[in-house]
Amino acid sequence: MIFPLSLPWYRAFLNSITETKFRLFAFSLLIGTMIVALISPLVIPSSVVYLVQPTKSLLPPSYAHIFGTDLYGRDLFGLCLLSITVDLQIAYSVTIASFGIGMFIGAVAGYARRSADEVLMRITDVFLSIPAFILAMAVAVAVGHTLFDLQIALVVAIWPAYARIVRGQVLSERNKLYIDSLKLMNVPARKILFSHIMPNIIYPVLAFLTVQIGVTILFLSGLTFLGFGSGPFTPELGRIISDGLDNFFQAPWIVLFPGFVLSILVFSFNLFGDALRDMFDPRLKNIRSV
Amino acid sequence: MQLYRYILRRIGIAILVLFGVTLLTFYLSRGVPGVNPITAYVTPTTPISLYPQIARENGLDLPVYLQYFFYMKDLLVGNWGYSRSIGLPVTIAIENFFPATLELTIVAMIIAVVIGFALGLVSALNNGKWSDFLSRGISIESVSLPPFWIGIVFSLLFFFIGQYGLPTLPLDGRISQTLLLQNPVQPITGMFLIDSLLRGNIPFFVNALLHIILPALTLSLFPMGLIARTVRASVLDVLSQDHIVFALSKGLSRRTLITRHVIKNSLIAVLTILGLIFAVLLSGSVLVETVFAWPGMGQWAATSITSNDTAGIMGFTIVSASIFVFINLVVDIAYIFIDPRIRY
Amino acid sequence: MKAAEEILEVRDFSLGLVIGKKAYKVLDSISFELRKGEILALIGESGSGKTLAALSIIGLLPRNAQVLSGEILYEGKNILQMTEKERRKIRRNEIATIFQDPVNYLNPLMSIGQQLAEIVPTPTKGKDIVEVCTNSLSKAGFKEPKKILRKYPHELSGGMCQRAMLAMALIRSPKIIIADEITTALDVNTQAALLAHLGELKKQYNLSLLMITHDIGLVASNCDRMVVMYAGTVFEIGSVNQVMENPIQPYTKALLSSIPMIGSQKLEAIPGTVPSILSMPDGCRFNPRCKFAVDVCRKTRPPIIETPERVVACHVFQQAN
Numbered sequence: 001m002i003f004p005l006s007l008p009w010y011r012a013f014l015n016s017i018t019e020t021k022f023r024l025f026a027f028s029l030l031i032g033t034m035i036v037a038l039i040s041p042l043v044i045p046s047s048v049v050y051l052v053q054p055t056k057s058l059l060p061p062s063y064a065h066i067f068g069t070d071l072y073g074r075d076l077f078g079l080c081l082l083s084i085t086v087d088l089q090i091a092y093s094v095t096i097a098s099f100g101i102g103m104f105i106g107a108v109a110g111y112a113r114r115s116a117d118e119v120l121m122r123i124t125d126v127f128l129s130i131p132a133f134i135l136a137m138a139v140a141v142a143v144g145h146t147l148f149d150l151q152i153a154l155v156v157a158i159w160p161a162y163a164r165i166v167r168g169q170v171l172s173e174r175n176k177l178y179i180d181s182l183k184l185m186n187v188p189a190r191k192i193l194f195s196h197i198m199p200n201i202i203y204p205v206l207a208f209l210t211v212q213i214g215v216t217i218l219f220l221s222g223l224t225f226l227g228f229g230s231g232p233f234t235p236e237l238g239r240i241i242s243d244g245l246d247n248f249f250q251a252p253w254i255v256l257f258p259g260f261v262l263s264i265l266v267f268s269f270n271l272f273g274d275a276l277r278d279m280f281d282p283r284l285k286n287i288r289s290v
Numbered sequence: 291m292q293l294y295r296y297i298l299r300r301i302g303i304a305i306l307v308l309f310g311v312t313l314l315t316f317y318l319s320r321g322v323p324g325v326n327p328i329t330a331y332v333t334p335t336t337p338i339s340l341y342p343q344i345a346r347e348n349g350l351d352l353p354v355y356l357q358y359f360f361y362m363k364d365l366l367v368g369n370w371g372y373s374r375s376i377g378l379p380v381t382i383a384i385e386n387f388f389p390a391t392l393e394l395t396i397v398a399m400i401i402a403v404v405i406g407f408a409l410g411l412v413s414a415l416n417n418g419k420w421s422d423f424l425s426r427g428i429s430i431e432s433v434s435l436p437p438f439w440i441g442i443v444f445s446l447l448f449f450f451i452g453q454y455g456l457p458t459l460p461l462d463g464r465i466s467q468t469l470l471l472q473n474p475v476q477p478i479t480g481m482f483l484i485d486s487l488l489r490g491n492i493p494f495f496v497n498a499l500l501h502i503i504l505p506a507l508t509l510s511l512f513p514m515g516l517i518a519r520t521v522r523a524s525v526l527d528v529l530s531q532d533h534i535v536f537a538l539s540k541g542l543s544r545r546t547l548i549t550r551h552v553i554k555n556s557l558i559a560v561l562t563i564l565g566l567i568f569a570v571l572l573s574g575s576v577l578v579e580t581v582f583a584w585p586g587m588g589q590w591a592a593t594s595i596t597s598n599d600t601a602g603i604m605g606f607t608i609v610s611a612s613i614f615v616f617i618n619l620v621v622d623i624a625y626i627f628i629d630p631r632i633r634y
Numbered sequence: 635m636k637a638a639e640e641i642l643e644v645r646d647f648s649l650g651l652v653i654g655k656k657a658y659k660v661l662d663s664i665s666f667e668l669r670k671g672e673i674l675a676l677i678g679e680s681g682s683g684k685t686l687a688a689l690s691i692i693g694l695l696p697r698n699a700q701v702l703s704g705e706i707l708y709e710g711k712n713i714l715q716m717t718e719k720e721r722r723k724i725r726r727n728e729i730a731t732i733f734q735d736p737v738n739y740l741n742p743l744m745s746i747g748q749q750l751a752e753i754v755p756t757p758t759k760g761k762d763i764v765e766v767c768t769n770s771l772s773k774a775g776f777k778e779p780k781k782i783l784r785k786y787p788h789e790l791s792g793g794m795c796q797r798a799m800l801a802m803a804l805i806r807s808p809k810i811i812i813a814d815e816i817t818t819a820l821d822v823n824t825q826a827a828l829l830a831h832l833g834e835l836k837k838q839y840n841l842s843l844l845m846i847t848h849d850i851g852l853v854a855s856n857c858d859r860m861v862v863m864y865a866g867t868v869f870e871i872g873s874v875n876q877v878m879e880n881p882i883q884p885y886t887k888a889l890l891s892s893i894p895m896i897g898s899q900k901l902e903a904i905p906g907t908v909p910s911i912l913s914m915p916d917g918c919r920f921n922p923r924c925k926f927a928v929d930v931c932r933k934t935r936p937p938i939i940e941t942p943e944r945v946v947a948c949h950v951f952q953q954a955n
Contacts, residue, residue: 022423122303122306122307122310123310125303125307125310126307126310126311126313126314127314129307129308129310129311129611129614129615129618130311130314130607130610130611130614131568131569131570131572131573131610131611131614132569132573133573133574133576134572134573134576134591134606134607134610135607137576137591137595137603137607138315138318138603138604138607139318140595141318141594141595141598141600141603142318142319142322142600143322214433214434218434218436221436222436222437222438222576222577225436225438225577226576226577226580226592226595226596227592227595227596228595238436238438241436241438241439241442242438245442248442248446249446249449252446255439255442255443255446256443256446258439259436259439259440259442259443262436262439263431263434263435263436263439264434266434266435266436267430267431267434270430270433270434271430274426274430274519
């Protein structure tokens with residue numbers, strides 16, 4: 001990203017994001033989903049989740065119920081919107097926690113002595129050698145089934161990825177010449193690491209982070225699909241889909257719509273992450289047309 | 291000699307990491323409060339009176355930090371506990387389910403690599419044109435689709451196709467029950483596709499192939515998107531490098547340039563994420579096998595979860611971790627032979 | 635006469651680059667010719683557009699480049715109007731290019747031998763390919779060509795990589811070799827050896843060389859004629875001897891006087907900096923830094939005055955005296 005020194009970062013960001021239609025679309029989509037997430041709990045009563053109305057069970061889509069109703073007579077559309085809020089809440093808190101841990105460990109591992117790096121990386125490797133989703137499953141089995149326990153499981157499963165990417169970035173950054181000059185000026189290591197190196201690597205890490213939020217949402221819904229969570233009244237898309245499996249062939253909308261919403265949610269993060277990656281690429285490379 | 295030392299060092303680290311994994315699984319199965327460890331070692335038929343004796347045998351009466359040694363001893367001996375969700379000792383369960391998952395994973399990976407590579411290549415070479423956006427859209431979409439959901443959608447699709455009398459694909463299992471009874475194949479590797487070919491049993495092969503298409507396709511979607519994205523980024527990166535300019539100035543044709551200079555240099559990037567691809571495949575298998583009733587390790591893991599079967603989950607985790615560590619080791623070593631710049 | 639001597643001619647060539655959403659004229663109506671059997675130097679500071687000029691000749695421009703006007707004639711035919719296929723043929727058989735920083739310009743994953751074998755003409759097979767490659771490597775100055783075949787670029791020194799590139803350039807017996815700053819990354823000894831060798835090859839195989847450089851010393855000791863470029867414009871053309879002894883254009887004068895001489899007390903630099911593409915001055919592009927600039931220099935582009943042996947672009951100085 002070309003940051004002319006004359007522009008503050010938000011201006012430069014806005015300029016860059018409006019440069020192509022692709023980026024604008026990705027950004028708007030993401031903002032749109034976040035607005036939905038913010039507004040839904042204010043507009044939709046929680047009775048949508050908890051009120052069982054057997055008479056309205058399994059109604060197909062209509063004007064009253066845009067997505068139809070599920071087995072318990074709950075409006076599927078309202079359920080989906082509330083789930084978006086829950087998903088985003090959980091995804092953000094998990095991301096903040098795992099990014100915090102991972103960034104710290106990765107930064108120290110990347111900057112400290114070789115021995116400290118080896119030890120930290122071996123520990124991280126142990127966590128990394130269990131495929132993340134499977135690790136989340138194992139931790140969830142051990143810790144518990146509530147949504148809060150799921151968050152712990154997700155943090156345990158996801159922080160190593162952040163540690164690894166931050167470490168890689170710090171490693172390549174610390175060989176740059178300006179670090180040498182900072183060392184010569186006797187700037188303490190802590191300051192070099194956090195006030196100089198970190199801000200410079202934040203851009204590629206940010207693109208990674210955005211995509212990881214999408215991955216977290218997928219993991220979360222996968223876990224609730226398998227049966228974690230607080231039972232049938234968990235307002236989570238994965239759970240809704242698995243609940244609807246029993247009546248799948250008679251009432252396919254219970255499975256189709258939530259899944260569709262879920263994929264759009266994840267898609268918006270992935271798309272934006274891709275747009276971010278484009279923006280941060282050293283763009284002045286000449287790609288010869290072959 | 292340097293080469294051997296490097297390989298040995300890598301293997302040593304891998305083993306160390308595996309020890310770490312056992313430590314982790316041990317902690318999860320014993321150290322976390324609320325988990326009753328005895329459940330891992332008893333079958334439904336074991337009388338309760340025997341529990342104290344079993345507890346002693348597996349060291350459950352000892353303090354936690356001593357229990358670990360018993361745990362490791364058990365692992366190495368082959369006593370991995372009893373998976374009560376399916377009523378089999380863990381080791382037998384693995385034996386039975388592993389080939390099914392292996393077969394599914396391999397087919398899914400082949401699909402993912404072939405289509406993913408093509409998508410990424412097309413996207414990078416046509417950078418900026420509509421085919422680029424289309425391929426990018428497809429690859430981003432395929433990493434956004436929840437694998438369990440898309441499997442269900444496929445099932446629904448083919449269910450309705452079948453309803454209207456059109457030829458359709460089977461929706462669950464690995465082989466039709468009738469065929470299994472009438473014309474079985476003696477297992478060699480446990481993988482139906484290979485065994486039936488080796489035994490010359492073509493109807494079996496065809497049936498197994500039809501059964502594997504949908505689940506493999508579903509499983510391949512996420513890795514396909516990952517590969518497409520990686521290939522695209524890698525090809526674009528290679529295209530902007532200086533040696534491409536020189537190659538062009540030598541007057542090479544477009545096709546030679548792509549095949550010789552671009553693809554080879556980009557393959558390394560795919561190798562880098564091969565480990566990640568396997569992790570994704572292993573994780574995805576849990577969800578996909580559940581949806582398609584595929585009798586593999588993934589489905590076993592799923593049932594273990596719902597029944598709080600610690601032995602099952604830990605067994606599955608250790609096997610997955612071992613496979614993953616092994617794949618990463620192979621990739622690390624393969625790097626040496628592929629990239630001449632690497633010094634060890 | 636003159637037409638029979640030249641093998642490559644650039645005529646009134648202007649090139650634009652699209653950056654952001656605007657188009658900028660990076661090469662402004664440049665003209666020069668390369669004569670048969672000569673070594674022509676294209677000299678200028680960084681940012682003068684010399685590499686772009688070279689790339690335009692072989693048709694390897696970046697995606698955001700646009701040809702605005704002019705012609706590039708090779709043996710009478712306009713390269714700019716050829717099909718890509720024809721241009722590729724020229725790149726393969728007629729005009730070879732070698733670049734600076736050779737380790738980066740060679741494919742790190744292929745051995746030297748493999749990269750040589752790529753350009754060997756197709757009918758040759760097997761053992762003959764090895765022979766052709768080894769021949770080329772010895773032509774380029776390697777004492778043990780067979781060993782080099784199996785090596786990778788990162789295993790060779792900069793000078794050796796440069797010679798490997800040279801070998802690749804020579805395989806198809808081209809008529810012209812364009813050398814883009816090939817000595818910049820080399821130490822003085824290797825430089826001298828390489829250039830001497832190039833001179834030998836030129837005589838042996840009747841080549842014409844276009845040497846792009848910013849090193850005046852190199853030009854003085856190796857080249858026949860020189861083209862002085864600044865900010866995308868050609869300011870002066872002439873034989874090396876004449877231009878060095880009697881520079882006419884103010885920029886050439888300033889350039890030559892900034893060379894440190896033994897015994898001189900001060901370093902005479904040209905005040906100011908080369909303008910960036912994004913903000914070119916109006917009129918003569920050198921006017922903000924020129925000692926002799928007058929009003930008309932700030933308004934209109936300098937006229938190009940041509941004689942058979944000298945070309946000068948200036949408002950103020952228009953004849954050799």
